[in-house]
Every structure is written in structure tokens, then in C-alpha cells.
Amino acid sequence: MEARPQVVILNGVGSVGKSATARALQQIAAKPFLHVAMDGFLDMLPRRIFGQPEGLVFERVEDQGRPSIVIRSGPVVARAMRGMRHAVAAMAAQGNNVIVDDVMFGREQEEEYRALLSPFDLRFVGLFAPLDVLEARERERGDREIGLARWQYERVHRGIAYDLRIDTSEATALESARMICDAFGL
Numbered sequence: 001m002e003a004r005p006q007v008v009i010l011n012g013v014g015s016v017g018k019s020a021t022a023r024a025l026q027q028i029a030a031k032p033f034l035h036v037a038m039d040g041f042l043d044m045l046p047r048r049i050f051g052q053p054e055g056l057v058f059e060r061v062e063d064q065g066r067p068s069i070v071i072r073s074g075p076v077v078a079r080a081m082r083g084m085r086h087a088v089a090a091m092a093a094q095g096n097n098v099i100v101d102d103v104m105f106g107r108e109q110e111e112e113y114r115a116l117l118s119p120f121d122l123r124f125v126g127l128f129a130p131l132d133v134l135e136a137r138e139r140e141r142g143d144r145e146i147g148l149a150r151w152q153y154e155r156v157h158r159g160i161a162y163d164l165r166i167d168t169s170e171a172t173a174l175e176s177a178r179m180i181c182d183a184f185g186l
Contacts, residue, residue: 004121005092006031008180009100009113011160012127012168013152014144015137018101020173021127021166021180025099028177029186034091037101041084042077049076058145066135069147085109089116103152107159123184126162127176129169 008025010018022035042056049055054074061068073081084102091098104110114122129137134149164183166176180186 005095006097006121007092007117008123008125010125010127011102011104013134013156014148015134016127016129017168017173018127021176022099022101024173024177025180029181031097033097033099035099036088038103041080045080063150066150068150069145070151085112085116092120103156105155110160123163125180126157126165128167133169
């Protein structure tokens with residue numbers, strides 16, 4: 001009998017290392033894993049809805065004298081993200097092992113993933129790092145709005161139950177991938 005497909009959901013603040021960890025995990029896992037990234041689904045959206053209430057609005061504010069970017073998702077983005085969760089389930093239903101690189105805001109997304117992926121071997125991994133580390137990475141990347149990490153920091157992990165937590169300020173992407181492989185027998 002063939003083993004159930006495995007799905008590993010990496011959740012964390014932008015610039016915490018989700019994509020790098022997913023790529024490292026693909027390289028070292030004994031079985032092939034597909035990498036589904038939230039950013040790929042956001043890239044599917046028409047550029048014209050960014051900055052619009054039905055799409056995705058980034059509002060610059062100050063938080064304790066530092067830049068912070070409030071994210072407001074409209075119905076078009078909400079549908080796309082629900083579609084991503086359903087696409088992950090569809091890929092697993094075809095026998096694919098999947099690594100999901102996501103930024104979840106609250107229990108609703110977690111609960112939907114758990115319901116959709118209940119037939120599979122599902123694992124939630126929280127990737128963490130101190131805010132100052134995330135902000136430094138955000139500046140170094142150059143492809144992110146400065147302040148995204150600050151706004152996401154207190155929101156992304158709130159109420160989510162993890163099978164494994166990793167501090168990416170203390171572990172490289174490869175070390176994080178090895179921890180995931182060891183923890184879940186990948």
C-alpha cells in the first residue's frame with residue numbers, strides 16, 4: 001500500500017526564510033516534494049488590483065517610530081488564497097507531496113487547511129525569528145516593502161498549532177530543512 005501524500009505547511013512572517021527552507025527541503029527529502037508558494041499565487045493577480053480595496057492594499061503607518069505596512073486583503077485576494085489552499089489539496093489528492101510556503105493570519109486559514117488536507121499526512125511548521133532580524137533581512141532583500149515584517153510579526157502565528165517550531169535566526173535554511181526531515185521522517 002502506498003503511503004499517504006505528505007504536506008508540510010511552512011508559516012511565518014515575510015523574510016523569515018520560508019522559501020529558502022522549502023527549496024532546501026526539496027533537495028534533501030527522500031521523496032520528491034512540490035513547492036507551492038503564496039507569492040506565486042499573488043503573482044497571478046492583475047497588477048491593477050494592488051492598491052485597490054477589492055485586491056490588496058498596503059498602508060504605511062508608524063509603529064513605535066518605525067515603518068509598518070498594514071495589509072488589507074479584499075475579496076479578489078481572499079478568493080485567490082482560498083483557491084491556493086484548494087489547489088494544494090488537489091495536488092496532494094493526485095499523490096504529490098507538497099511543501100506550502102504561506103503567511104497565514106489567524107485560525108481560519110489553518111482550519112481550512114486542516115479540513116481540506118485531513119486525508120493526508122499534514123504537518124504545520126512555524127518559522128520564527130526576532131523582529132530585528134526580520135527587519136534586517138527585509139532591508140537586505142530589497143524586494144519587500146520595509147515594514148511588512150513589523151506589521152505581520154504579532155499576527156502571523158496567533159492561535160496556530162504547530163507540529164514543529166524553528167527559529168531561523170539560529171538555523172540556516174538547510175539546517176531547518178534537516179530538522180523538518182528528522183521530525184517527520186521525510
